[in-house]
Amino acid sequence: MAEKTISVDVISRVEGDGGIQVYTKDGKVEKVLVDIFEGPRMIEALVRGKTYEENISLVARICAICTVSHRYVSIKAIEKALKVEVPEKVKLLRFLMHLGEYIESHILHIYYLAVPDFFKKNSAIELLPTHGETVIQAVTMKKYGTELMQLLMGRKIHGENPQIGGFGRIPTDEELNKFLENVDEYKSWVSAIIDLMATLELPAYGVRETTFMCCNPPNGEFGFEGDSILISTGEEYPVEEYKKLTNERVVSHSYAKRSKYQDKPFTVGALARLSLIGDRLTGEAKEKYDKYFNDSWKSNPIYNNLCQAIEVLWAFEQIPKIIEKIKSLPDSEIAQPKVLDGTATAAVEAPRGILYHTYEIKDGKMVNADIITPTAQFLDDVEAYIKVAADKLVAEDNPETELQLEMIVRAYDPCISCSCHMVKLVKQ
Numbered sequence: 001m002a003e004k005t006i007s008v009d010v011i012s013r014v015e016g017d018g019g020i021q022v023y024t025k026d027g028k029v030e031k032v033l034v035d036i037f038e039g040p041r042m043i044e045a046l047v048r049g050k051t052y053e054e055n056i057s058l059v060a061r062i063c064a065i066c067t068v069s070h071r072y073v074s075i076k077a078i079e080k081a082l083k084v085e086v087p088e089k090v091k092l093l094r095f096l097m098h099l100g101e102y103i104e105s106h107i108l109h110i111y112y113l114a115v116p117d118f119f120k121k122n123s124a125i126e127l128l129p130t131h132g133e134t135v136i137q138a139v140t141m142k143k144y145g146t147e148l149m150q151l152l153m154g155r156k157i158h159g160e161n162p163q164i165g166g167f168g169r170i171p172t173d174e175e176l177n178k179f180l181e182n183v184d185e186y187k188s189w190v191s192a193i194i195d196l197m198a199t200l201e202l203p204a205y206g207v208r209e210t211t212f213m214c215c216n217p218p219n220g221e222f223g224f225e226g227d228s229i230l231i232s233t234g235e236e237y238p239v240e241e242y243k244k245l246t247n248e249r250v251v252s253h254s255y256a257k258r259s260k261y262q263d264k265p266f267t268v269g270a271l272a273r274l275s276l277i278g279d280r281l282t283g284e285a286k287e288k289y290d291k292y293f294n295d296s297w298k299s300n301p302i303y304n305n306l307c308q309a310i311e312v313l314w315a316f317e318q319i320p321k322i323i324e325k326i327k328s329l330p331d332s333e334i335a336q337p338k339v340l341d342g343t344a345t346a347a348v349e350a351p352r353g354i355l356y357h358t359y360e361i362k363d364g365k366m367v368n369a370d371i372i373t374p375t376a377q378f379l380d381d382v383e384a385y386i387k388v389a390a391d392k393l394v395a396e397d398n399p400e401t402e403l404q405l406e407m408i409v410r411a412y413d414p415c416i417s418c419s420c421h422m423v424k425l426v427k428q
Helices: 052-060 069-082 088-118 126-154 173-180 183-199 239-246 270-280 283-292 295-299 299-328 374-396 403-413
Strands: 003-008 016-026 027-036 211-215 226-231 237-238 344-351 353-362 365-372
Touching: 003 374, 003 403, 016 344, 016 374, 016 403, 027 374, 052 353, 052 365, 069 088, 069 126, 088 126, 088 299, 126 173, 126 283, 126 353, 173 299, 173 365, 173 403, 183 283, 183 299, 211 237, 211 270, 211 374, 226 239, 237 239, 239 344, 239 353, 239 403, 270 283, 270 295, 270 365, 283 299, 295 299, 299 374, 299 403, 353 374, 374 403
Parallel strands: none
Antiparallel strands: 003 016, 016 027, 211 226, 226 237, 344 353, 353 365
């Protein structure tokens, strides 16, 4: 009988509550479980019978970290179902708010959740004596991302300003101009952290090949949304066939569902995006990618931290161009649905990976909803990497085994709250 050798009851510095259990037999790892014990919230059931306007506000409550991505993809799916067409300015404003979320979320993860591990510290606070300036820079940039979201969403968390067909209020040119003032300085800060992170010695206990997936942005560009999904196997599927890619299932040890593609774990997120479409980056972000990217990234999830930093640099490079274009376009009225019945799927890249929303709407009311989050897609991959790492660490009787396993989980930047939006109990 296998016995529990390693138990991390609560993984620190992740969004939500989860743990790691490693079971061994005769000195060999038999099983690894990433327990997700945060309680589910039945969002997909709660939206049934609600109007489509109510839906976009309800689904955003799945998470306060990914609130923009959930509202954004919900709007996209409903507009697709109800044949709503929006002008270019609205699309750019949505892209801008999405970049704000990326900056806020990635900066939080890189500086506060991931980097302290590499300096054997428990938190960013402990880095203040040696890296105080860098910690202050992180606070400043995170605030920038939060305030950009606040401007476009209407408030910092769960904003109501983005609507089906447009925005309740369009920001003024003066409000937008404030977000141009320090961008060059922020780019230099992020560039420096990329160079620093590229020199850090990364744990290599959990190294294995995996499959990557990401949205395929239009026009061969880098970006965070698309109508089809690219896979590192060379395949491509329209977002409507998402169930073939995710194959969600329930597991007994977790409130979060799990996903496999062709009966194997896969991963999504910054590492997947850069592995698949990183050559589409532009500017200094592309220079950093060309300088540091190599095949070893594809087999070690710890590189996800560095990939997020490169995406932050790219985001800061896009913002001035987007703002100037927004200012050149006229405001518009909120576009109205052409029909009140429809079914559609949309996908965007939340900071942690592909986020799918599918809706069936009848007479303007929600009939069915299906939401598949990034964390629910990569949890099997997390367990697979931990299994490889635990095999080596347990054999070595490594005193830092628990830390090394937690670092693998933290590198994925899991959003556990998102993963627990619903669970179905299946009788066996």
